Amino acid sequence: MVLPLRQFGPVVALLLAVPAYASDGGIDPQDAGIDVAVDGQATIDDRGADAATMDDASPSAPDTGPSLPPSTASPASDVVVTAGRPISRDRTQDATFIQGERVRTCARSTLFEALAQETAGVYVPGRGIGLHGVANGATGGIKMRGLGGSPNTQILVVEDGVPDYQGIFGHPIPDAYVPALIGDALLVKGGDSTLFGSNAMGGVVVLRSRWPERNGYDVEMDAGYGSYATLRESVSLLGRAGAWDVTGAFTGMSTQGHRDGAGGSDMVGATAVRYRLSPGLRLVVRNKVAHVQGGDPGPVSTPTVDHWFDVWRDTASMQLVYTRRRLRLTLSPYLNVGVHRLYDGFYSHDYLGGATGELDLRLHRAATVLLGLAADGVDGQVENRVTGERPDVRGFTSVAVYGQASLRPLPGLSVVLGTRGLLSSAYGFVPLYKAGLRWDAGHGFFVRSRVARNFRQPTIRELYLPYPVANPELKPEYAINADVGVGYLSTHLEIQWAVYRTQARDLIKYFGAWPAAEVVNIDRIVIAGVEGRVAVRRLGPISAVLSGVWQDVGRYTRQNPDAKVDFMLEIAEDFGPHFLTANLSGEWVHGLFMADYERQPLSSVFVMDLALRYRYTRDAGDESSYRIEPYIFLRNFLDRRYAYVAGYTMPGLNLCVGLKVGI
Amino acid sequence: MLGSIHNTLLLFAVAALTLAGCDLGYPEVAIINRTTDTMLLKNPSFSGCVWNVVLAHGSATSPRRCLPGDDHVHFQRLNAESYCQGQAEDRTLPGICPCDGGLAEALNGVDADPDTSTQPMWFNYQTVSIKHADYGSFYLFEITLDDMEQDFSIPGPYGH
Numbered sequence: 001m002v003l004p005l006r007q008f009g010p011v012v013a014l015l016l017a018v019p020a021y022a023s024d025g026g027i028d029p030q031d032a033g034i035d036v037a038v039d040g041q042a043t044i045d046d047r048g049a050d051a052a053t054m055d056d057a058s059p060s061a062p063d064t065g066p067s068l069p070p071s072t073a074s075p076a077s078d079v080v081v082t083a084g085r086p087i088s089r090d091r092t093q094d095a096t097f098i099q100g101e102r103v104r105t106c107a108r109s110t111l112f113e114a115l116a117q118e119t120a121g122v123y124v125p126g127r128g129i130g131l132h133g134v135a136n137g138a139t140g141g142i143k144m145r146g147l148g149g150s151p152n153t154q155i156l157v158v159e160d161g162v163p164d165y166q167g168i169f170g171h172p173i174p175d176a177y178v179p180a181l182i183g184d185a186l187l188v189k190g191g192d193s194t195l196f197g198s199n200a201m202g203g204v205v206v207l208r209s210r211w212p213e214r215n216g217y218d219v220e221m222d223a224g225y226g227s228y229a230t231l232r233e234s235v236s237l238l239g240r241a242g243a244w245d246v247t248g249a250f251t252g253m254s255t256q257g258h259r260d261g262a263g264g265s266d267m268v269g270a271t272a273v274r275y276r277l278s279p280g281l282r283l284v285v286r287n288k289v290a291h292v293q294g295g296d297p298g299p300v301s302t303p304t305v306d307h308w309f310d311v312w313r314d315t316a317s318m319q320l321v322y323t324r325r326r327l328r329l330t331l332s333p334y335l336n337v338g339v340h341r342l343y344d345g346f347y348s349h350d351y352l353g354g355a356t357g358e359l360d361l362r363l364h365r366a367a368t369v370l371l372g373l374a375a376d377g378v379d380g381q382v383e384n385r386v387t388g389e390r391p392d393v394r395g396f397t398s399v400a401v402y403g404q405a406s407l408r409p410l411p412g413l414s415v416v417l418g419t420r421g422l423l424s425s426a427y428g429f430v431p432l433y434k435a436g437l438r439w440d441a442g443h444g445f446f447v448r449s450r451v452a453r454n455f456r457q458p459t460i461r462e463l464y465l466p467y468p469v470a471n472p473e474l475k476p477e478y479a480i481n482a483d484v485g486v487g488y489l490s491t492h493l494e495i496q497w498a499v500y501r502t503q504a505r506d507l508i509k510y511f512g513a514w515p516a517a518e519v520v521n522i523d524r525i526v527i528a529g530v531e532g533r534v535a536v537r538r539l540g541p542i543s544a545v546l547s548g549v550w551q552d553v554g555r556y557t558r559q560n561p562d563a564k565v566d567f568m569l570e571i572a573e574d575f576g577p578h579f580l581t582a583n584l585s586g587e588w589v590h591g592l593f594m595a596d597y598e599r600q601p602l603s604s605v606f607v608m609d610l611a612l613r614y615r616y617t618r619d620a621g622d623e624s625s626y627r628i629e630p631y632i633f634l635r636n637f638l639d640r641r642y643a644y645v646a647g648y649t650m651p652g653l654n655l656c657v658g659l660k661v662g663i
Numbered sequence: 664m665l666g667s668i669h670n671t672l673l674l675f676a677v678a679a680l681t682l683a684g685c686d687l688g689y690p691e692v693a694i695i696n697r698t699t700d701t702m703l704l705k706n707p708s709f710s711g712c713v714w715n716v717v718l719a720h721g722s723a724t725s726p727r728r729c730l731p732g733d734d735h736v737h738f739q740r741l742n743a744e745s746y747c748q749g750q751a752e753d754r755t756l757p758g759i760c761p762c763d764g765g766l767a768e769a770l771n772g773v774d775a776d777p778d779t780s781t782q783p784m785w786f787n788y789q790t791v792s793i794k795h796a797d798y799g800s801f802y803l804f805e806i807t808l809d810d811m812e813q814d815f816s817i818p819g820p821y822g823h
Contacts, residue, residue: 227686228686258686258711258730259710259711259712259729259730260711260712260713261713262711297711300710300711300730300732300734301708301710301734301735301737301789301816302708302713302737302787303708303711303712303713304713305713305715641732649710649711649730649732651686651730652730652731654686
């Protein structure tokens with residue numbers, strides 16, 4: 001591993017660069033983009049030109065996400081604070097910020113499951129180890145506030161500013177992410193179609209990748225082996241040389257699965273290059289390729305064999321950013337293409353392409369305006385290579401203009417107003433809006449509220465693909481999400497509580513089974529719930545998080561649980577260069593049904609995982625520095641029998657032993 | 664210090680080899696057809712295992728490791744005697760069928776209905792009893808005539 005690095009010559013600096021270990025679910029200033037330099041020595045922030053020339057992190061605007069204690073961001077007299085852009089652009093929304101390190105070290109086997117472990121407000125079903133799959137038998141749909149799930153089209157995933165969903169199916173591939181590169185994540189509850197457009201109905205998952213923090217190169221290798229012949233390998237590179245930043249990662253996983261037909265593999269490779277053309281101008285080019293193979297094992301009582309799938313996807317994007325003191329201009333074109341093959345002859349190409357342009361303008365110390373223009377289009381081709389069927393598929397496009405004003409009329413009071421006018425080639429003009437309020441009352445106490453009108457246009461699958469049924473007459477879905485929350489944030493304690501109400505109309509639902517199935521818009525539903533979170537951070541070596549949600553989902557109970565509780569207890573301790581941590585986490589899901597109207601109930605899910613890590617760091621400040629980190633995951637260590645989906649029994653006690661090496 | 668690192672690595676390597684293979688302790692299960700001479704069973708399955716075979720009377724599947732837990736044994740059933748007699752009655756079998764009781768011979772010379780299907784119908788069945796399998800043991804589950812019922816439990820596909 002050392003030899004290739006020497007090819008980079010003298011610019012190569014082998015870094016230890018051990019990330020501040022996240023022992024809590026809140027925000028560490030480092031991970032929130034705030035870089036503190038003592039004695040006036042400003043450091044280069046990892047977001048480079050994103051640094052807050054618009055005073056994003058000024059003392060009066062510590063907008064680092066929803067959970068940062070204000071005291072954490074208060075500068076001392078001899079400290080200079082610079083900052084990357086906060087991942088959250090709306091202080092009034094209810095959101096959970098997650099450090100990338102937590103995702104990268106989580107015992108859960110996929111990214112979405114790791115995110116669901118962080119907050120009870122997110123429900124993600126699984127079916128085994130490592131793979132969620134596609135089509136029948138797939139899991140990995142995200143549910144927030146009663147929306148999303150199956151199909152997972154009402155929750156939008158945005159990766160580095162680019163919406164990530166398939167052109168035909170309207171949802172992301174849950175197996176196509178690279179945790180090694182994730183810098184941080186934000187779970188926006190209640191959606192935000194004003195900023196993100198279609199699909200951001202019930203929630204938004206915002207993922208942001210890492211960049212190198214200083215000159216030199218940081219290489220990390222993480223390999224693990226575990227039950228069911230499961231092998232994971234991840235290699236990542238972060239490098240900075242002059243005006244160039246480069247990141248790259250490859251993640252591969254293969255498993256035989258915990259039962260017949262549950263095996264498979266995935267490979268994801270991602271690269272990004274950033275070039276600083278001038279102090280205020282930078283260009284970012286990204287590409288991600290994912291290949292996922294596996295199968296639907298079917299219910300345990302009647303397993304299926306050879307119900308395989310084979311998916312290739314590629315996402316390419318570019319970002320040109322111009323930053324001045326009071327403005328920031330961003331232009332982002334993107335293209336997401338995929339090829340899907342299924343065992344029954346299904347074969348499809350799909351495309352999602354678009355571009356966004358945003359102008360972020362600071363008009364006044366107490367007023368910022370975001371103006372945006374977005375255009376996107378989806379299309380695809382479908383055929384069954386066995387039967388020769390070629391369903392007639394028609395793509396559609398949309399153009400949108402949007403704006404958001406963030407005001408601070410009084411100290412501690414934030415007001416956010418936003419609107420979006422969307423013109424769809426299929427559905428005409430769609431008006432969307434949101435309004436939010438947050439009052440930081442001092443000493444860490446705050447009150448917030450927001451209402452947003454969100455929407456989703458039907459997918460090509462729902463409109464045209466008869467698998468099992470389609471309906472070209474479907475109308476878009478609309479939801480009005482409202483919530484009120486209060487909380488207290490301090491260095492060691494976080495308490496948050498929120499009550500929410502989702503009122504949706506024209507939701508698209510499947511009823512019945514083939515050949516009598518139908519997909520239609522239903523009239524109107526109301527989902528109400530309450531969510532809470534208590535976190536104790538770094539009380540000595542101990543951190544703990546407890547979060548819970550209860551909701552009344554009404555008649556549409558299919559994979560829409562009534563209640564969920566997540567908890568985590570962590571003990572972490574440094575002994576000089578040695579670092580030990582033990583992390584106990586668990587999840588309880590209640591009120592699961594496989595059908596609407598509370599039919600086909602499932603037993604409550606209760607599962608606990610244990611992760612043990614040891615890290616040795618040799619920080620010599622030169623090329624001989626390294627870190628080595630063996631770890632072990634004991635998943636479902638109580639060996640409980642449980643299933644999120646009827647017939648798809650999850651594995652019993654299973655283990656993964658791995659080693660991470662960084663130079 | 665390097666020695667302690669080597670020891671740590673060795674410890675984890677041993678742990679990986681010993682612990683990661685704990686699924687090898689899954690129960691071994693085999694299914695045997697103890698019905699009648701003319702009863703064929705196809706694709707028996709139990710707790711995540713499926714055997715893509717047809718079992719004649721007295722024959723058994725090979726042992727396989729299945730998920731520990733409780734489940735019925737699910738299978739498809741074909742009564743070859745009933746099938747044969749049905750085909751003879753519908754005059755789809757040319758000549759004499761040895762298992763039709765001479766019915767085909769009596770109907771010899773009469774044309775068969777061209778719409779009559781000759782496809783054998785395999786019906787979904789399961790054992791009435793629930794079988795249990797636990798770690799580290801071998802189980803031979805017998806399928807008998809007095810321990811089977813039609814299986815309507817097969818859930819529909821789940822997708823997202």
